[in-house]
Amino acid sequence: MLQVEYNGEIYERKKDESILSCLIRHGIEYPHSCQAGICQACLAKTKEKESIESSWQAELPHTLRAQGYFLTCLAKPKANFQLSSVEDAECDSVAVVQDIKHLNHNVTQIKLVTDNLNIWVPGQYIHLINSENVCRSYSIANIPFQEGYIELHVKRVLGGAMSNWLWDENRINTAVRIRGPFGKCYYNNPNNNSFDIVLAGTGTGLAPLVAIIKSAYEQNHQGKITLLHGGLNDNDIYYADEIRELAKENGSFHYDPCVLNSSGQFPVASIEKRILQHLNDVKNTQVYVCGPKEITNKLKRAAFIAGVSSTKIFSDAFV
Numbered sequence: 001m002l003q004v005e006y007n008g009e010i011y012e013r014k015k016d017e018s019i020l021s022c023l024i025r026h027g028i029e030y031p032h033s034c035q036a037g038i039c040q041a042c043l044a045k046t047k048e049k050e051s052i053e054s055s056w057q058a059e060l061p062h063t064l065r066a067q068g069y070f071l072t073c074l075a076k077p078k079a080n081f082q083l084s085s086v087e088d089a090e091c092d093s094v095a096v097v098q099d100i101k102h103l104n105h106n107v108t109q110i111k112l113v114t115d116n117l118n119i120w121v122p123g124q125y126i127h128l129i130n131s132e133n134v135c136r137s138y139s140i141a142n143i144p145f146q147e148g149y150i151e152l153h154v155k156r157v158l159g160g161a162m163s164n165w166l167w168d169e170n171r172i173n174t175a176v177r178i179r180g181p182f183g184k185c186y187y188n189n190p191n192n193n194s195f196d197i198v199l200a201g202t203g204t205g206l207a208p209l210v211a212i213i214k215s216a217y218e219q220n221h222q223g224k225i226t227l228l229h230g231g232l233n234d235n236d237i238y239y240a241d242e243i244r245e246l247a248k249e250n251g252s253f254h255y256d257p258c259v260l261n262s263s264g265q266f267p268v269a270s271i272e273k274r275i276l277q278h279l280n281d282v283k284n285t286q287v288y289v290c291g292p293k294e295i296t297n298k299l300k301r302a303a304f305i306a307g308v309s310s311t312k313i314f315s316d317a318f319v
């Protein structure tokens with residue numbers, strides 16, 4: 001048996017078992033979510049930097065790699081290994097839940113206040129760790145430095161540990177920890193080029209897309225912007241009034257919500273077919289897709305088949 005030394009305690013690890021699985025098997029409530037190297041919730045740190053295999057650091061930012069951070073769900077060291085949790089580490093900030101507002105039957109808007117709001121990039125995602133040590137990823141839905149808080153949109157999931165914790169308005173004024181930001185979905189146009197943008201997502205996949213649109217206009221984006229938001233039913237389309245306001249302020253912005261079953265409020269259409277109607281000048285269009293993995297993959301595929309280069313398709317799937 002191999003050994004893992006975690007915060008000074010020794011645990012036996014089975015061959016081919018990840019460090020995360022080993023800690024969970026021993027009853028440690030180590031923060032985690034996807035267990036597939038995607039959400040980065042299971043981050044840990046080691047002093048034995050030379051023992052880290054590059055695959056354990058997946059898409060971690062360079063700054064964290066250099067400091068010896070890695071993902072415990074991917075780490076299967078070939079020898080005994082020592083690690084520490086990232087609690088109170090360089091990459092964590094304390095935030096306070098300033099406001100909780102239910103936006104529809106299952107989506108909550110969360111506002112977090114914290115120091116250094118300018119490091120939180122609109123559209124990227126953060127790790128939120130609550131007082132029960134549950135860690136989940138949420139996309140930034142606004143421009144934090146401009147608005148004075150970080151806004152998140154959280155879908156309430158049946159039996160979900162974090163989404164139900166955040167649904168409870170008694171959490172207002174509670175302290176949480178946040179980490180990040182991470183991810184590929186953000187507006188990046190350092191040379192002020194002119195191009196069109198098509199953004200598509202279902203459910204709370206809307207959150208990063210709204211942030212990217214706000215960020216684009218804040219940086220004087222030239223070119224058309226089209227937002228598609230899909231849902232099963234009319235009541236899944238939330239935030240419509242706020243988005244219509246954004247469209248009023250910016251003539252080049254077009255908002256196109258659609259649902260699979262309508263009672264008359266929104267048009268009936270499947271979002272992966274609807275996106276094709278907006279992909280006209282494919283050589284000059286960037287595409288952003290976010291939300292549940294299955295639909296995100298379908299939207300990416302639709303954009304690629306329509307002729308958008310994979311280098312111009314940006315997405316963070318909610319796994």
Ligand SMILES: Cc1cc2nc3c(=O)[nH]c(=O)nc-3n(C[C@H](O)[C@H](O)[C@H](O)COP(=O)(O)OP(=O)(O)OC[C@H]3O[C@@H](n4cnc5c(N)ncnc54)[C@H](O)[C@@H]3O)c2cc1C
Pocket residue numbers: 033038039125136137138139140152153154155156157158159160161162163164183204205207208292316317318319
């Ligand atoms: C990069 C990234 C960004 C994300 N951004 C957002 C965001 O902006 N807004 C947001 O709402 N979520 C987002 N998520 C998903 C989020 O991290 C959580 O997975 C989600 O909130 C469920 O957590 P929970 O603790 O409530 O449920 P858990 O306790 O993790 O799960 C409880 C049960 O619900 C199931 N379940 C989990 N998620 C879903 C789901 N989405 N739909 C249906 N069933 C589910 C699980 O399989 C399990 O059976 C993102 C995920 C990633 C990886």
Ligand code: FES
Pocket residue numbers: 031032033034035036037038039040041042043071072073074
């Ligand atoms: S639990 Fe390890 S990356 Fe998600």
